[in-house]
Amino acid sequence: MRKIEKVGEYTRTRQPLLTYKQTVADCFDLARLYWKDLLLFKANGIPLEDLSIREFYEYIKSIRYVKDPYRKEHVSRPKILLERANTDHPFDCDDRSILSLSFFLLQNNLKGTKFKTRLAVTGRYAVPKHIYVEFKDETNLESQWSPYDCTYPWNNFGKTLYIPQFKRVFYEENHPVKKH
Numbered sequence: 198m199r200k201i202e203k204v205g206e207y208t209r210t211r212q213p214l215l216t217y218k219q220t221v222a223d224c225f226d227l228a229r230l231y232w233k234d235l236l237l238f239k240a241n242g243i244p245l246e247d248l249s250i251r252e253f254y255e256y257i258k259s260i261r262y263v264k265d266p267y268r269k270e271h272v273s274r275p276k277i278l279l280e281r282a283n284t285d286h287p288f289d290c291d292d293r294s295i296l297s298l299s300f301f302l303l304q305n306n307l308k309g310t311k312f313k314t315r316l317a318v319t320g321r322y323a324v325p326k327h328i329y330v331e332f333k334d335e336t337n338l339e340s341q342w343s344p345y346d347c348t349y350p351w352n353n354f355g356k357t358l359y360i361p362q363f364k365r366v367f368y369e370e371n372h373p374v375k376k377h
Contacts, residue, residue, distance in 0.1 A: 217325045218367075220291050221316050223272045224328065225372040228298035234275035235296075235303050246303055250312075250332075250345075253300050254354050258347035263288045275299045290328050290348045297330040297345050298369075311335035315342070320363035329357075331366065 235245045240256040260282045265271045271287040278292050294316060304310045312332050320326045329346035344357045352358060
């Protein structure tokens with residue numbers, strides 16, 4: 198994870214993003230380190246850990262999209278994202294990916310499910326512009342990788358927005374936790 202600085206009870210990255218691979222690493226790190234943040238929140242009175250995969254998807258999709266400041270990549274831990282949801286705090290595809298990864302980690306660690314996840318970085322054209330989670334159920338031999346892209350209100354569960362000309366996938370096991 199890029200170097201962070203403390204601002205009140207929150208943290209933010211201090212160094213500029215040089216490559217989309219840093220965003221991938223930040224997403225994995227923030228989800229891995231702070232997935233338990235989800236235990237503090239509810240959606241419509243229901244604890245997040247009790248939501249189905251589809252209910253969590255719809256909940257995150259319903260939160261207002263707020264793009265990052267110009268030429269700055271902004272990522273936060275789940276607690277910050279959910280406390281500041283539906284405000285002007287940045288809440289774009291990488292933030293939703295952090296929350297989605299966190300939810301799958303929560304399900305695997307607390308509910309005993311066996312979902313495998315990876316991050317997909319895509320671009321409608323030949324340039325990377327978007328990130329989202331893909332998942333599959335390890336208990337089902339027929340399970341295929343399925344998109345979990347809850348970025349925009351018009352996204353559909355299990356579908357991508359476009360056929361990408363650019364796509365790279367990244368696995369958590371290839372991103373060991375960074376010491377800060």
